Amino acid sequence: MALFNAVETIGRKALLSLSESYAQIADAVFELIDNPVDHSHGRLLNIDVNFSKDDKTLTVYDHGGRGMGEEELIDYLAWGDGAEHSEDDIGEWGVGGKSAAIYLGEGLDIRCRKSGETEIFHLQDPHWGSRTGLIENPVKKISGVDAAKAVSNFNALGPREGFTEVTISGLREGRRDISKLKQMASETYRQLIHTNRVVIRIDGELLKPMDIPVSTSIPVVGIPSTNLGGIRVKGSVWATERDAVGHRMGMRWRAGIRTNYNGRRITYGEQFGHNLAGKGNLQRLTGEIQISHIKPNTQKTDWDRDSLEWQKLEKFMHEKMSPVVAALRNLSTVKPISRTQRKRAQRVKRAVEETFSRLAKEALSPTKGTLSGQTNAPGGRKSPTPKPGPKTPNSKKRRKKQPTKNPTAPPKNPVGSLVRRLNGSVPDIELDALGHTERSHWGSRDDGAKTVVINTDFPVYKGVGETDEYMMDTFVRHILQEDALNSGELRHETDRIIWTALKAGTP
Secondary structure, eight states, rough: OOOOOOOOOOHHHHHHHHTTTOOOOHHHHHHHHHHHHHTTTTTTTTEEEEEETTTOEEEEEEEOOOOOOOHHHHHHHHHTSSSSSOOOSOOOSSSHHHHHHHHHHHEEEEEEEBBTTEEEEEEEETTTTOSSOOOOOEEEEEEEHHHHHHTTTTGGGGGGGGGEEEEEOOTTTTTTOOHHHHHHHHHHHHHHHHSSSSEEEETEEEEEOOOOOOOOSSSOOOEEEEESSSEEEEEEEEEEOOGSEEEETTEEEEEEEEEETEEEEEEEEEEETOOSSSSSSSGGGEEEEEESSSBBBBBSOOOOTTTTHHHHHHHHHHHHHHHHEEEEEEEEOOOOOOOOHHHHHHHHHHHHHHHHHHHHHHHHSSSSTTEEEEEEGGOOOOOOOOSOOOOOTTTTOOOOOOOOOOOOOOOOHHHHHHHTTTTTOOOOEEEEOOOOSSSSEEEEEEEEEEEEEEESSSSSHHHSSSHHHHHHHHHHHHHHHTTTOHHHHHHHHHHHHHHHHHTOOOO
């Protein structure tokens, strides 16, 4: 039988497909931040992330680090190949930044200079996000004058200061969420910002590291650098102040340990064999560890949990967490939420959901009016009343056109828009003792679904909270605040919804 040579190849279509696997926008943007962090080499790195006003362009600009030169751009175009990464780097696979650019938009421009050099390079591909064939020779040298025209703050750089500006044009729909991006960045790069390794600004706002308060009543368990045989770990475990549990990062606080790789957060909420999912004092357990000599996955969102190294880490961390777990269990426990309270929460949630649906239908009906007596005719105007008397069909006399009077403004329908945004449903209600914090806050279940958490420690709850009316008022106000209504609209819509629900006999 004749032998022949088989050559392994990969089509760019496969790369386009793999680039759609990011769980959320922030994960892709963070890939563009990780690249310069890896190349900072211990120098203070400045990173600016900016979206254009029309939401069609994203720019990630870094300076103070190594920057990129001709050799680095050649490596950039080598998928899964290029320069070797060290144990001090966040990345390893040579795909992150390139893949993220495909996910985020269509065009890719990179202007850069390597630290200590004077040559400036420009890589341009207007179809990076959709091109199926391989590209050749997309890099060219540009002058300082050309760079100054395209790169923001270029003239403020030193003559040999390294920089890289990555611009992604044609952002795909839904690839922008500034508020969430800021929250997650201050949490993901907490250690790097806190230790002054990196300065990050998003749309001009300087990010501060997320604060994790430490309880003064429960000793902190320090973990010195320890070799577990194939994996190294260091950090600490502690308890937060009770009042700090609740609204953090725009989501429900998740008890457990944050894991970091070279200063970048990979996961949070690690329990390492302890059951921290319940309510009460165990929700205060937290901690932070640095892990090395074991790599996270390609998207830096998890670890190889089936590996022998991870099993060693789980056993080690279970023991280190035990003193804090025991101390929290010995504290006086919060009164558990009763079955009656849970049933009340379900009843109120169902009543509000039915009321939202009813009001949304009424707003679309041309015959039904609102509770305030306003008509729901198009534009909020009353139907014109014809004047008595015959009309002259062929009259040549033209009456002067009068400006249209609109004595009543078109009715706003925040309820209808809110129901559509919530996909016809409303969040679940949870009850929790949160200490001296807000009346309610947004929480999230393990499946990522939003919930409204009502604080049973809130003074008014302790007085009248054991009523449907208080729970409904708190629940409705919290949901409506999501739409950023002004104080007058918020008061009006809250009263209208509660009035409608109670008048209909629900709950």
